[in-house]
Amino acid sequence: MDLEAIVLDDFGYYLENVGDPNSYRIYKRASLLAQHTEHPLVSAAIQSDLCRASIAAGNAAQALQYSKSERQLASSLRDGLIVSQSLRDTGDAYMSAGRVSLALKYFTQAVDPKLVGPGSAERAKAQIEVARALESLGRAPEALETYREAAALSQSLGIARLRPTPGIALRAWKRPKGSSIRLCRDREVSLPR
Secondary structure, eight states: OHHHHHHHHHHHHHHHHTTOTTHHHHHHHHHHHHTTOSOHHHHHHHHHHHHHHHHHTTOHHHHHHHHHHHHHHHHHHTOHHHHHHHHHHHHHHHHHTTOHHHHHHHHHHHTOHHHHOTTOHHHHHHHHHHHHHHHHTTOHHHHHHHHHHHHHHHHHTTOSEEOOOOOOOOOOEEOTTSSEEEEETTEEEEOOO
């Protein structure tokens, strides 16, 4: 059943990327299959996708429910990067609900070096989310400083471009014939050639 859930989740992700609104329905079906999985990571990844699809559909309340489930699963995994991503997804759900102060709380927790390490791409991405929330709260000087910190960290890591898109990293792999490293299926970091 794990394989079916993973394949459906990947198909939902494909549909989401081409703008097909049926991606939510596919994610939901994958979620039902993943309820019987032995691997909480599969369920957490699907909950993350459902959260993102709910935000895209304008359903913040539903996104918050999925993010809560994702956080619980992530906590059971005891993997700092997965926990950090679940906190970022919760922050995104609160942002979509217009509850920016709560979003900032979760984004700030996601930056914790104990979760993501002091010098990681995940930390830089979480810093961008913190800056976005600060900016929305009208705290421009703090937002600018946080954006600068994220840029400096990215530069120190040799990262030329960050695209902070919600989604759980299932594995890292190097692309053949190129300088990009794909961190997860919906987040890519390009390195200079």
